[in-house]
Amino acid sequence: MRRYHLEILCLLLVTLGLSLFLYKSAFLKYPLSPDSQTEAWLVEAHASFVAEGGPVKLSLFIPKSTQEYLIMDESFISRGFGLTTQLSDANRQATWSIRKTSGQHGLYYRAVVRRGNIGDVKDKSKLPILVAPPFEGAVLEAANSIISDVRAESADTSSFVEGLIKKINQDSPDSNLKLLLGRRPSNLKKAKVASEILAQAGILSRNLFGILLGDDTKNAPLLHRLEVRDGGKWRIYDVVTGESGLPDNFLPWWRGSEEIMIASGVARIKTTVSVVKNQEEALSGTLSGVQMTNPELFRFSLFSLPLETQSVYRVIMMIPIGAFLVALLRNVIGFKTFGTFMPVLIALAFRETQLFWGLAFFTILVAVGLAARFYLDTLKLLLVPRLAAVLIVVVLLMAGLSIITHMLGLEPGLSVSLFPMIIMTMTIERMSIMWDELGPFDSVKQGLSSLLVAALIYGVISDKHISHLIFVFPELLLVILALTVMLGRYTGYRLLEVKRFAVLGKQG
């Protein structure tokens, strides 16, 4: 057990990190890349009407989130009307009302619809009660006869429904059906009749209305489907073709037999539904989805922090990557740097200054700082005051550089203030000690090697994809932790060491 302690720890960390990562990317659909876009639709229902002068009340069915689609950012626009929304059984309804108004009016309902696939949205609404259809006399006889005809050719509920739909859609319906459907029945009429016949046969069913989320349409047709209760589930049929199931882009809107808008006290009411497709950043879409369906998970994530803090963490979360790279470059490659994590901090400063300016500023600061340090050396100062003096020189230099570059109109110069002053001071101190001891060559060499490591780290942490991955999936840092721990037990040669000892290999 003790022997495999480290391996088990690393395995646990990797498993935990990767499984969280996979869960979030595969099931919650967190985007893996910062530029990925998702489809979203702006759905708008618009009602225009003329008020008759008395009290006005309008009830509009509005869609609710399903397993496939999330309804977000809803807004209701109406001037002077009181608004309530209520959930009644399977539907949501917005009700506008006003005590007294007249003239032309318009009401809007707007919502953004996104694809979800986010967990189960439990249908908690109660089942509607089976209501016997208002069949009487000849109509009742006709219905019963159709039922027995279809039943004779079917085995179970689904085949009964399919048989019924086929029968209703016959080119030349028999007299029984004609009686029920009337002349030239609309598809909606067919659906209503089918629902009634099913009720008569003791099968629960209801109409489902919805729209297709496709390309932009000013006037999206309201489609309807027949939902039949079969074995504890709702099965959906197309009343015309008899196909079961829903098209992928079907957005359910409301259920029942009522119109989309129920109004009183108005005239010339016209309701249209329009759909506008728009691409949006995948991340914000997913996030608002997760926030709705999985509030616990959302609360415990970086995205729940205030935006300002988030931007700080965008930087902080990259430090572990830099630290890991330093460990890798030092212990596996064998680079020597001034100060263990100095290159990480320099690389963070490069993020603001950009690489070219960063390298230029760093070189200037260190070169002038070193000159100052050598001058101070002739004064034989003691350690701490000498360090403080160099620090003061560094700060003055930074201010000077900012002013000069600003005067020259070079904006990157202002970001020089983000260089870590203390770290720069220590770097100058160590470089000068090394200069004294091992000569300028080794000192400059190690300075350049530090700079190279910083540039490499900058290259990695400034990568948009990597910083996106780490910020969206911070659990990946557990994997980095595991790798770092394993690196701690890497006792093989360092790349540069092999070169150093090469002479020993030759002799055999």
Place this chain on the structure above:
Amino acid sequence: MEFAETAKKLKEAGVLGLNQRNGDFILKYNPRRLFPLVDDKLLTKNLCGKVGISVTELYAVIEIQKQIETIETLLSQYRDFVIKPSRGSGGEGIVVISGKIKELYRTVNGHLMSLDEIKQHLTRILSGVYSLGGQPDKAIIEYRVQFDPVFEKISYLGVPDVRIIVFLGVPVMAMVRLPTRLSGGKANLHRGAIGVGIDLKTGKTLRAVWRNSVVEEHPDTGNPVEGVEVPNWSRLLDIASRCYELTGLGYQGVDLVLDKDHGPLLLELNARPGLQIQIANRAGLLPRLRAVEANIASLKTPAERVRYAQENFGH
């Protein structure tokens, strides 16, 4: 892959790398709490005195600034001496005074220092300029080694010293470090001193390494460095072996000097000895370390351990 191929050859030769030295030996055998014993030269000196290992004679310890003011009377008793920071590393801050010309002190590499400069240097030592981590330090003033004439022809200016790697009390590898003009008379390899491997069995020098490559002769004197016999070799091995009991550090580097009059003296101990000794000996440390790990149970006394080393680790 050339790298992989070379790495494989090095592995076969049993070359110890830095990662493995740190991970498998220093972390495992050198408890951190023991490090101060070797990081502070004054502590090491006192420790050696207790068990009868000869060290360079201590003239004075400077601990506070006030002592520096009266340093002249102290120094006037000695013709030559060495000033060292007690907790310095890598030979930093060491000044070797070989004599006095009128009011000026002459260092071994020919510089002249005024009394004020000596005081200045002492102040710097006390303020921690040379100490590990920049902590306040003490300055040691001690006997200047008159090195054994055996190395006279193959060293330049400074004092050559013998480095022995001791693992669990068993000497596993040794070299002599010869100062050069480049090293400024100091015996530190990274400053440009030459490392010459020593046959553990006979005490004779092997071929030399200078700046990571093999050399046949001393770059400054031109004399061959191979085949020189280190006098008192078994005494040196014995002292090195006893340093294990002294500090408790499993893996340490023991630095000794040979004095003309006083014989072998312990200079300092090192808890993280470098790996270049492998190049100087043209041999890897790893097989020897593993052999010691396997046989340590039967090696109890320093004498047994030295015998084991001489029998098994000769060239």
